[in-house]
Amino acid sequence: MTQAPQLRIPATYIRGGTSKGVFFRLRDLPESCQVPGNARDRLFMRVIGSPDPYAAHIDGMGGATSSTSKCVILSKSERPGHDVDYLYGQVAIDKAFVDWSGNCGNLSTAAGAFAIHAGLVDPARVPDNGTCVVRIWQANINKTIIAHVPVSNGQVRETGDFELDGVTFPAAEIVLEFLDPSDGEGSMFPTGNLVDDLEVPGLGALPATMISAGIPVVFVNARDIGYTGIELREAINNDVWALEKLERIRVAGALRMGLIDRPEQAQQRQHTPKIAFVAEPADYTAASGNRVAARDIDLLVRALSMGKLHHAMMGTAAVAIATAAAIPGTLVNLAAGGGEHSAVCFGHPSGTLRVGAEAVRENGEWIAKRAVMSRSARILMEGWVRVPEDSF
Structure with missing residues (x-):
């Protein structure tokens, strides 16, 4: 041998x-x-x-x-x-x-x-x-x-x-600045809409915000798919049906965003797009055991990476969250109470994260100028x- x-x-x-x-x-x-x-x-x-x-x-x-x-x-x-x-x-x-x-x-x-x-x-x-x-x-x-x-x-x-x-x-x-964070070329909203009715096999039409900022993300409302937004990893990752349902939404979003041509191509593109669900603020206990108070956050977000609920939040998805929150009318913005937001603090499974973003409307299209966050x-x-x- x-x-x-x-x-x-x-x-x-x-x-x-x-x-x-x-x-x-x-x-x-x-x-x-x-x-x-x-x-x-x-x-x-x-x-x-x-x-x-x-x-x-x-x-x-x-x-x-x-x-x-x-x-x-x-x-x-x-x-x-x-x-x-x-x-x-x-x-x-x-x-x-x-x-x-x-x-x-x-x-x-x-x-x-x-x-x-x-x-x-x-x-x-x-x-x-x-x-x-x-x-x-x-x-x-x-x-x-x-x-x-x-x-x-x-x-x-x-x-x-x-x-x-x-x-x-x-x-x-370490402070990070993401300049012009719209992912790839073309519109930050590939469908041209802030909110779409996304047809998902077996689930019907779901309101969805599909954005390419930091990384392509498909946002849906937690309540529309049977969640509250305070779920921790075990509630999703130990539920085969939940993972299959969320993957269906991700694949439907990838097709609608033009990232893939056929559903089977999603298996070779698991990193993008991300799928995330949002909800209005609520009290919950984070994975660390610490309490997160609704009054201390603007919204709740849970996101999946490579087919599993992330233990905290992906940095690129945080850019997408902050950018979408800055644009009135997106599902993320509405979950944060609507209006104008130059920064948001959102609750995730491990606690909270504050991210800032600047977005402007030019020639009828929204453009992300920058996003800022602190990490280590x-x-x-x-x-x-x-x-x-x-x-x-």
Whole structure:
């Protein structure tokens, strides 16, 4: 029996926001994996430990959730006005594919920090103490992200007292700006409407707001699908019928938004669009056991990622939430009480999150100018990741 030796590839394991992933510098990847294609996908699947029929990722770096099955590539940017190019791959858990169709907002935080750690930012732009402004080109969706990264003694400051619901320990705050966050080209509302009647097989017509800001998201009202908006993960993820119902809505939305041509294509595009349901504020107990009071939030939002209810909220979906809330008449805006909102604080399964957004109407169409949120990032481990040589 042939025994393939293991390769050592420089890598860094980082938590960013409420996600974590394996980060690589492009130049450190094997030559065949420095370009998009099958070799890169196979490498990343082996790094994470996918596809895994046991859904445990015992033989890889993944954590068997959509929040922890991620890989990132960074390189110096040749694009004017940018420091680094950031490419994100969402690795499926039990299927053999890597989804490159969208960004990860949480790991955008880590991308800014890693850019400095990895020497990809011009040292002249890194202060001894203060804040380093890292200009990131998000290569999945061709958008600019600005990360304001705290620095002490010329190094990224990772520890601090900033608390983020969904993350156990406090850390240093990193402020992210998503510029022109409408995902892809064309209208931010692909159907041309703020609210549509979305025909879903077996469910009938549901009011839906379908928006591409941060990431494509299909928003529906919680009450229209039998929920209250205060559900935690177990209430959804342990219910096969609930997951199947929500996937039907997601697929119908993907078709209506023009992201896929046929329903079966949704299986190879699990990362986008997201499906989320919204409701008016209500008191509830978060996954941490802490109470969230209705008076402290503007609305409730629950969102799914890769077919499961997210334990907190995806950063890119938070951008979509804030942007939709800023536009009068969307389901998100109505759940937040209607009117004008330059920022919203919403309740999610792990607690609350405040996100700001600026949206304007130009020539009859709504345009997202920017979205802002605070997250944190911390290196968990650095060195080499090992994979069998015949993995790719």
